[in-house]
Amino acid sequence: MLVERDEHLGRLHLIQEAARSGKGRMVLLEGPSATGKTELLHVFADRAEAAGFRLLHAVCSRSDQDLPFGAARQLFRAAGLSTEDLPATLTAAEAVPVGELTHTVDELCVALLERAAAEPLLLAVDDAQYADAHSLRVLLHLARRLRSAKVAVLLVENTDIASPHRLLQAELLRNPHLSRIRVAPLTEDGSAAFLAERLGPHRGHLHAAALHSFSGGNPLLLGALADDLDAGHEDARGYGLALLSCLHRGEPATLAVARAVAVLDTYATPDGLAVLAATDRETLEATRRAMAVAGLLTDEGELRHPRARAAVLEDIEARERSALHQRAARLLYEDGAEAGRVARHLLEAGRADQPWAVQVLLDAAEHERLADRPDTATACLELAHRSSGDKQERATALARLTHTAFQRDPSAAVRHLASLLAAEQAGYLGFHESTLLLRQLLWHGRTQESAELLERLRTATTDRPTGPGSELADLEQWLSWAHPSLARPVGTANAAGAAAQRGATVVTLRSDPWLGRAAALADQLARNRPGAAERAEQVLWDLRLSRGASWADETAMLALLTLLRYGSADNAADWCERLVIDAQERSATTWQAVFTGIRAEIAVRQGDLTSAVERAREALALLPVKSWGVLAGLPLGSLIVAHTRLGQYEEAARQLGQSVPDSMYESWFGLSYLEARGVLHLSTHHHHAALADFLSCGELQRSWGVDAVGPVPWRVGAAEACVRLGNTDRARQLVHEQLARPGAGNARTRGLALRLYAATSQPGRGLQQLTEALELLESTGDRYEQARVLADMSRTYYALGEHRRARTLFRQGLHVANACKAQPLAQELLSGSAEQPAMMSAAEGGQSAEGFELSDSEKRVASLAVMGYTNREIATKLYITASTVEQHLTRVYRKLRVKRRQDLPADLWMNATRAG
The missing domain is CATH 1.25.40 (Serine Threonine Protein Phosphatase 5, Tetratricopeptide repeat)
Structure with a gap:
């Protein structure tokens, strides 16, 4: 299929007609590789034969260019002339006398011209750049006799390839009867027309611009791209083969330059390409220009198609490709390129033998790790380890x-x-x-x-500091939380505290400053230092700038646990979500799993039990239990507690049956697991087993020297087990001990202890403790424990005869328990209300405020009224007058269509924390 070749055919037709009229001509049809020259020759030859010409066709090849008279023999034989008198070989030892050879050639040319008198002849020589010297002399001899002959000679030559017989070519080009026709790649319009024929008008137009850009208008490449598109070959395999065909048909320099460009890729420079292609700058530039004209490279000297680089590299034998990449690595290193660029070639070579290579790989691996490309970092490190001879x-x-x-x-x-x-x-x-x-x-x-x-x-025995503030001291502090049985005291709590006491600044060179941050947070968790939540949040803000540091993820985990223990569960949840996404984006699956496991624990604290189960299972799907090591207690503990509170005791027991390492009980995560097991035993009425679990937590913390402020409030769980066992005195003693500990400053722990303190007191004496417990648990976001406190407050008020407030608190507790989907707790509330009919009717007749539009001020007033506060108490809390409170409540009653405050919907309680 010929496109944009009408002008060429027109000129060839004129030459044909001139030859038929006895004015012989010679034509040189030249152009870059694969631009359709041979196709043009065939079309012209067909038309000439149809016009009465006899076609004498010869095809030259690289392998036959040293064969004497190779092309001439093809032409003479096609004319029916014997070539027996032409020597098969010509060497210095067997030279044929010049006169004799000239006579033979002259006789053949005369015979050819005599044939032309009977019928016009078209002599077509394809790939004439490979023609041997003796055939070129025959053509020169013939050209001098064309003026009055019915002969047209068409030479097709690839301009990408230089002929070894340049003097003969130059002499041929000086012939006055020679015409030169240049065949160029297709224009964009020509490519569109070409594709319209191959793909149809619509698809051809749609893809014309892109395929023209990829092919440079080279018809062979353009056709291959069209075929790939039509066949659905997304890997453009046909294009790759067509490109290699062009490269191998060209000069050796063309293939060498293409390989150099493919190896160096976007980091190619003229000097680097010249060295890698083993050529000089002048030859390089000439070759690149020729390749650009042929559509093999862009004008900037780059490969045109994404598939091109892979096709060229795959065509290189493995050993040679490795050698090229090694040379490229050395070139870039000597040119001062960044480590990642050099390492890429070392990886492609599969070797790092140079003295500088291993350090380059180490530097590149660190860069790749920080850039969230762990696969490349791993490859660099594996090659560095395999290649280095230094231990x-x-x-x-x-x-x-x-x-x-x-x-x-x-x-x-x-x-x-x-x-x-x-x-x-x-x-x-x-x-x-x-x-x-x-x-x-x-x-x-x-x-x-x-x-x-x-x-x-x-x-x-090194010069490394070992006192307070040193890296060794930081490590000891971290161990005091992570693995307390191995830790040793270091004199002072942390570097900052030691410096403040001395009134001086400690400057220590640290290999990873985040170890110090991790140590400080571990100290907060293990020893209840003031300002823990604020410090943890500041660390999380700072973490964005150094997320790739070796100890950064460990520090992030400690900061989340600190926020969960000393701050708000909602705030911890927000930070945890960010860290999960961050770990996922940088393919840090281990820490994605850890942060997801912490998110499950946070969901347990928030009372979102179904979400807790989902998150814990997600964490265990990211990392199987065996990969968690001693941290297995984190997701398993959350999963056991969530299933227990949902009433799914068999599933909780199944999770408890998972195999965990014994060494887990020497870490904080072992305490969490023991506590979760105690919760399950308590809920399934195995009170002695539960007591043993909580006491085991206490024994471990005492053995580590952190019992006073330990991470697990074991006395609270043990006290509840004692209450269930009827040992109220022991329970009261445990609660008093807990409240007297420094760790009682933890809002959640204090809230839990105060609830049990009220449970061990006489009816009516624990209301103050329950009220404070409710406020503390609201501040930390622990909704499940809030529901338990509300239930206790309801029972207390009912025992005191204050049935109205008892009903209100009962509805609130039941509402929160149902919101948490804590069915056992809800059933416990309802079974208790069976003995209190007024409360049961309140549970059955409760309504919701959802769908009614209350203003923010009305919501605040109504939520506190639902809590049981009087108008005067509400006015004091909200800094308004009692009259204003009464007006707000009147509007609320009207909007919600109720007549009294005990009929207010229980879900208004959800606004109580913000109202307070």
Whole structure:
């Protein structure tokens, strides 16, 4: 199919007619590779034959260009002339006398011209750039006799390839009877017309601009792209083969330049390309210009199609491709390129033999890790570890490789731990890498190895500081929370406190400043330092700038747990959602799972039990239980408590049956798991087992020296078990001990303790404690425990004869329990109300405020009224007059169509926290 070739055919037709009239002509049809020259020759030859010409056709090839008279023999034989007198070979030793050879050639040319007298002849020579020297001399001999002959000679030549016989070519071009016709790639309009024929007018127009850009108007490439599109080959395999065909048909320099461009890709420079292609700048530039004209490269010298680079690289034998990438890496390194660019070629080469190569890979791996590309970072570290001959360098690479693997799956990092331990024992690991190794050993519950490693860190005879504020002190503080049985006191609580006491500033060079942040937060959790929630939130804000640091994720986990313990569950939930998304975006699956597990614990605190189950299961889907190590207590504990409070006791027991490492009980996560088990035992009436679980929590915390402010308020759970067992005196003693502890400053713990304090008091004496407990639990967002306090307050008021307030509080408690989907708690409330008919009728006749539009001020007043506050108490809380309160309530009654405050919907209670 010929497009934009009418002008060429017109000129060829004129030459044909001139030859038929006895004015022979020679035509040189030239142009870049694969631009349709041969197709043009065939069309012209068909038309010439139809006009009475006899076609004498010869095709030259690279392999035959040294064969004497190769093209000439094809032409003479096509004319029916014998070529036996032409020598088959010509060497210096067997030279044919020039006179004799000239006579033979002359006789053949005369015979050819005699044939032309009978019928016009068209001599067509394709790929004439490969014609041998003797055939070119024959054509020159013939050209001098064309003026009065019925002969047209058509030479088709590829301008991408230089002929080795330039002098003969130059002599041929000086012939006055020679015409030159240049064949160029298609224009964009020509490409559109070409594609309209191949794909149809609509699709051809739709894809014309893109395919013209990819092909540069080269008909062979354009046709291959059209075929790929029509066949649905998204990998453009046909285009790749067509491109390789063009490259292999061209000069050796063309293929070499294409390979250099493919290897260097976007980092190609003229000097680099010249070196990699083993050519000089002049040849390089000439070759690039020729390739651009042919549509193989852009004008800027880049490959045109995304598939082109892969096709060129796949065409290179593996060993040669590796060598090219090694040379490219060296070129970029010597040119001062960034580590990532150099490392890319080292990875492609699969070798890093140069003295500088391993350090480049280590630097590139760190950059890739911080850029959230863990796969590339892993590949760099694996090659660095495999290639280095320096033991310390190999150990560093292995440590970083293990840490990167740990970020995605802790189980995948286990296979490296033995080698890392051996390297550490031999002294090849630095302090920073050793701390990461220690953290992973503890994660997997390898306590003995951890203790031995820790002892070596403590006794190492180096210049590293070991006092308060040092990295070793930070590590000890972190251990006081993460694995208290291994921790040692360091004299002062933290570096900041020590500096303040001395009135001086401590400046310490740290390999990872986030270890210090983690230590400070661990100290907050283990020892109840003031300002814990504020510090945790500040750390989370700062974390955005250093999320890639080795200890950053550990610090984030500690900050979330601190917020959950000392701050608001809602605030902790917001931060947790952000961290889950962040970990997912950077493919840190381990920490995505951990943060999701913490989110499940937060949902338990918020009373969103179904969400807690979903989040805990999601965390365990991201990482199986065996990968969690000692942290397994985090998602399992949340899952057990949530199932228990939902009344799904069999499912909770099934989760309890999952295998967990014994070393888990030497960490905070073991305490959480024991507490969850105690909750299940308490709910299923195994009160002695529950008491044993809570007391075990206490024993562990005492053995760690953190009982006063331990992370689990075990005395509260133990006191509740004692109440269930009828041992009220022991329960009261445990509650008094809890309230006397410094940890009672934790709002949630104090709220839980006050509820049990009221439960162990005489009826009527615990109302003040219950009221304070409710306010504390509201401030922390623990809705489930709020429902329990409301139920206790309702029973207390009913026992005191204040049935109106008892009904109000009962409705509120039942509403919150149902909102949490805590069916056992709701059933407990309803079963208790069976003995109190007024409260049962209130439960059956309750209504909702949803759908009624109350103003914000009306909601605030109504919510406090639902809580049971008098008009004067509401006025004091909201800083308004009692008259204003009465006016608001009148409007609320009218809007909600009720007549008295005890008929107000229970769901107004949900606004009570903000109203207060």
